[in-house]
Amino acid sequence: MKTNHKPNFRKMVEPDRVRKEVYTDEEIFQHEMERIHETVWIYCGHDSQVKNTGDYVTVQIGRQPMIMVRGKDRKVNVLYNRCPHRGNMICGDMKGNTGDQFRCSYHAWTFHHDGKLKNIPMMESGYKGTRLNKDSPELCMKRAARVEVYRGFVFASLAKDGPSLKEFLGEAIVAFDDMCDRAPEGEVEIVPNCFRVIQHSNWKLFMENQIDALHPSVVHQSTGRAAHEVEKQLAKKAKSGEAPLSYHMLSAFATVTIDKWDNFQTINYPYGHCVLAGYMGLRPQDPDTLAYDKVMLKAYGRKRFEEIIGVNIHHVLVYPGLSVQSPLQQLRAVRPLGVDRTMTEIWHFRLKGAPEPIYRRSLAYYNLVNSPATLINADDLENFWKCHIGLTSDGGDWVSLARHHGRDIEKNGVVSSGPNMGTSEAPMRNQMKAWAKYMSSAAQGGLR
Amino acid sequence: MSDLQLQHEVEQFLYRQAELLDGKQWQAWTGLFTADGIYWMPPDASYKTWDGQPAIFAEDRNLMAVRMGRVLHPDAWSQRPLWGTNHVVSNVVIRKAAKNGDVEVTSRFHMMELRRDDVRHFAGQYTHHLVKVKKGYAIKLQRVDMTNAQAAYDYVLQVWV
Structure with a gap:
């Protein structure tokens, strides 16, 4: 949703305080999705989730349902999860293998892993003389504007311009x-x-x-203290004099006091x-x-x-x-x-x-x-x-x-x-x- | 012991387990487990063991003591509001009954939870490995396969199901 009326966002943020609406206003949320989440680099998933050709996972970028899929050329593609025909979602599951093509469950349009149209039933007879032919770009599944992978971590940006992933991550x-x-x-x-x-x-x-x-020693003290009690008992019983590290991970929430944080x-x-x-x-x-x-x-x-x-x-x-x-x-x-x-x-x-x-x-x-x-x-x-x-x-x-x-x-x-x-x-x-x-x-x- | 009598005793034990949870009798509930007993909720029914894998719960008596200590602590903020559960246990099928009295039994549960004004439902299958002891049974393993284990959690699970 593109919103026309633009609140003055700069006035909502002062160096040491923020207006409450920034957290609660529906219109501001829609702006955020458009200008932040659907613009910057967003993490889609890891390379190893889609090892084989046709492996896919679905992921939400801002308000957009997307698909991350491994192509035949081993490249990872990120596509809008939408059939260009009538808007049907292509993948209804969170993950799976789509074989050598995507096939829409509504009218059997098929697509390659990079989103390109593969086939439409009765393409010739049905679309002859219409504005569409098999090379029309609007018959492809739309791709994320940019996709980059860093050490196996896949990111996509839905804006065609902007800093590279490396520049963004800094x-x-x-x-x-x-x-x-x-x-x-x-x-x-x-x-x-x-x-x-x-x-x-x-x-x-x-x-x-x-x-x-500041929050851990306040919010998590109940768990930290309970874990510390058990940790002490276990340490007493253990030959090494130490409880397993997992208890320390929990007890630290209480034993690391506010000043130590x-x-x-x-x-x-x-x-x-x-x-x-x-x-x-x-x-x-x-x-x-x-x-x-x-x-x-x-x-x-x-x-x-x-x-x-x-x-x-x-x-x-x-x-x-x-x-x-x-x-x-x-x-x-x-x-x-x-x-x-x-x-x-x-x-x-x-x-x-x-x-x-x-x-x-x-x-x-x-x-x-x-x-x-x-x-x-x-x-x-x-x-x-x-x-x-x-x-x-x-x-x-x-x-x-x-x-x-x-x-x-x-x-x-x-x-x-x-x-x-x-x-x-x-x-x-x-x-x-x-x-x-x-x-x-x-x-x-x-x-x- | 006749089959009917065994069925009755096992059922009574499973009902008691659920009643202790609903009654927030945490100490008595953890006391149902053997010293090496495990409470396990796998993320998926295909899991064969709790050991070395992701788990929603995989707790021995020590970890149960931590969880119990947390919920009983006066500053467990999320425990302050009105909160309660109601379990129904049924479809009790004894899968194995050993000569020494140990039993493997499956059952179905449905738990309704109220937190403030919100109701949630959790349901699935229990698998219990029960050890025969003097006073009845002790739990060597309680496996909880929730039908909604993989669904997104609207808020979390604070105690055992």
Whole structure:
């Protein structure tokens, strides 16, 4: 939907606060979809989801239902999931193999994997003398304007102009480098299971929460404390004197107190991306880790190995819709369903060539933190919903992002939280700065 | 023991399991499991083992203790609102009955959940591996194959189904 009336988006965002309508207004949401999600590079999926010719998955980009499919030429195509005839969706399932063509279930029009028309029943007799013939471009499935793949991660942009994927990602590209470099073979492979969870709030609340270092010790203390109790008992019983690492992943939410979260640092980039540096998992010295280190040393040599393992990242946010935890090989893709409903798709990856216990360690995090029976996100989702309801009220007009405002360190367009100010709301300020630019930019293709 | 008597005892046990969940008797419910007992909800019915795979739940007694500790904590924010469940268990079929009294049994469940003003339904098949103990049975494995396991979750599952 193209909207004609244009609210003044720049006036809605001030350096340290944002108007509530930005999170609740239906019209603003439609503008966002058009100017942000349906313009910038959006994550579609991973190469390894479509290994064979004809393998496809369906994916939502902004409001557009899309198909990611592997062609005969091994290229990954991203197409609108729509038959050019009467608009029927071509793929009704979330994934599958379409064979050597797409075939519409309504009138049997067929298409190649790159969207080109293959055949229409009775083409000659039915369309003779009409505006259409078999070479008409409007008889093809429409393709995403641009598709690029980085280390197996497939992105599409629905705008024909704009920065390249690499230029767009900038320093946030470390999300994919860090994940893949930790594999002895330099690649990851998707674990074929997607958890999908819906929150009753605007998509931006999710993106802000992911790098909000203040919230964990408040929101997740119930789980952190419960896990810490069990962790202590297990450590007492264990020969090694240590409980399994998965308990530490949970207990850290309570044992890392508010002041300690300030030790983290956020580094904020143009286009709204953010790296949350500092990692709670430490560098363990258990036999599994040592065995992994050995394989890695063999693959990379000492110098490169130390570089790879030394990358100290908790989270990378690729604005507007991707949250990557590279040290744990998991990724959450954010799909806005409406101004007040958002779906996250949660995936886990395997480090190719790494010993099985390393996979299992991050799997524990996937199951405990990221599954639909999550011990962590249950309380986040509760807050998102409460935020949304509060923001729709007339109890106030602004959302405050003032924490440590004025203490950010800016250099060449990159904004870092100040020393020992990891809980700064710098990432939210940076996201909203990018948001305002996107929303006010008339040019297709967004920021440049 | 006659087949009828065995069927009756197993059914009574399964009903009790469900009643403890609906009654939020978490301590008593986890107490139904053997020391090495596992509660498992696979994302898909094709999964053969809980070990080393994605799982919605794959919990031993220790992880059950964490979950119980969370929901009982006064600051488990999402536990504050009105919330309750109602299980119905039926179609109880004993698949295997060993000489030592251990039993493998499948059943169907339907759970209605109320949270604030929202109702959700979860349904599917239970598979129980039950070990014969003095007072009846203990759960070695409770496998929960939800028909809607792969569907998107509108909010999450906070406790066992």
